[in-house]
Amino acid sequence: QIADDPIADAEKEVRDWAKQKALEINKLQEQAQFRKEFLSNISHEFKTPLFATQGYIETLQDGLIDDDPDIAKNFLEKAARNLDRLSYLIHDLDEISKLETGIISLTIEKFDVASLIKECIEDLEAKASYSNIQLRYKGKANQPVFVKADRKRIQQVLINLIDNSIKYGKKNGRTSISIYPLFDQILVEVTDDGLGIEEKNLPRVFERFYRTDKSRSREIGGSGLGLAIVKHIVEAHEQNVNVRSTEGIGTTFGFTLAPAKNS
Ligand code: ADP
Numbered sequence: 212q213i214a215d216d217p218i219a220d221a222e223k224e225v226r227d228w229a230k231q232k233a234l235e236i237n238k239l240q241e242q243a244q245f246r247k248e249f250l251s252n253i254s255h256e257f258k259t260p261l262f263a264t265q266g267y268i269e270t271l272q273d274g275l276i277d278d279d280p281d282i283a284k285n286f287l288e289k290a291a292r293n294l295d296r297l298s299y300l301i302h303d304l305d306e307i308s309k310l311e312t313g314i315i316s317l318t319i320e321k322f323d324v325a326s327l328i329k330e331c332i333e334d335l336e337a338k339a340s341y342s343n344i345q346l347r348y349k350g351k352a353n354q355p356v357f358v359k360a361d362r363k364r365i366q367q368v369l370i371n372l373i374d375n376s377i378k379y380g381k382k383n384g385r386t387s388i389s390i391y392p393l394f395d396q397i398l399v400e401v402t403d404d405g406l407g408i409e410e411k412n413l414p415r416v417f418e419r420f421y422r423t424d425k426s427r428s429r430e431i432g433g434s435g436l437g438l439a440i441v442k443h444i445v446e447a448h449e450q451n452v453n454v455r456s457t458e459g460i461g462t463t464f465g466f467t468l469a470p471a472k473n474s
Contacts (some may be wrong), residue, residue, distance in 0.1 A: 252420040256300055256435065260293035267293075296434075303436035307419065310443040315364075317447055321471040322362045323355035324399065328388050331369040339377045339386070346373065349389040356390050357471040358397050364444045365468070371437040372401040372464045378433060379462070380405035396450070396467040407458040416454060417442040441466070 267290040276283045309315045325348070332346045339346050350356065358365075369388075376386040380403045391398040408416060412423045420435040445452040445466045456462035 260296040264290045264293045299434045303434040306440055307436055317361040321357055321359055324358045325350050325356045335373050343383045344377055344380045345385045347387045349387045358468040359471040360448055360468050368441050368444050371441050376403035397470050398467050400463050400465040402463040404461040407460055407462055408456040409458055
């Protein structure tokens with residue numbers, strides 16, 4: 212009988228042990244690879260706008276500033292845009308390293324997430340109007356939805372998601388922000404009718420520095436860190452974030468929050 216065979220038992224134990232070790236080694240190798248890629252991504256992301264800015268300034272110094280003031284103005288604008296990108300990068304990198312090393316602790320309080328959403332919409336309305344995108348809160352007017360979370364951090368999550376819906380939205384489009392009470396969670400969703408994300412890219416959008424269509428994303432600006440920050444903040448609250456998208460139709464990012472009593 213196989214069940215009583217001590218040799219077979221011992222062999223199985225060794226096989227399980229080897230399997231476990233192989234998994235551990237695999238994980239360490241993945242981490243090492245990840246670190247390597249992370250560093251090379253950082254230096255690449257910094258070099259691109261830095262060298263571009265240097266190029267524009269050198270050309271201006273070489274005489275363009277006097278020779279052709281119109282092109283010179285355009286070069287100055289491009290240099291400024293590249294510097295903006297560098298400053299996003301530094302800000303976001305700083306955020307992510309604080310989040311990852313746990314330097315930032317959450318300040319959990321009870322607040323009305325419906326009014327927070329309305330505030331974020333107000334802050335981004337001017338930016339959305341450049342592309343004639345409408346930002347809408349779809350909940351009931353004047354009905355508070357109380358949650359327990361770090362208000363400032365959740366504001367950052369909402370700003371990053373709504374900002375993306377504008378960046379990757381289409382002209383004359385619309386972004387809706389909705390709240391759904393679930394059994395023991397509150398679900399917040401940000402839905403746009405923009406570019407959408409290819410299915411194969413969906414699992415990767417929360418990775419640091421991951422940007423789907425490189426050329427387009429780069430033109431739009433941003434650090435490629437926004438969604439990684441979103442994921443960190445939501446997971447620090449022990450909640451979940453998810454995405455669903457159809458190319459050419461639009462994208463929905465959702466995250467959950469812990470409810471608080473409405474009193
Ligand atoms: P970025 O600074 O590039 O916006 P994010 O981490 O915020 O970085 O987003 C990662 C990538 O996911 C973006 O470059 C873009 O390709 C894709 N993405 C994010 N939000 C949306 C959206 N609402 N619609 C389509 N693509 C999106």
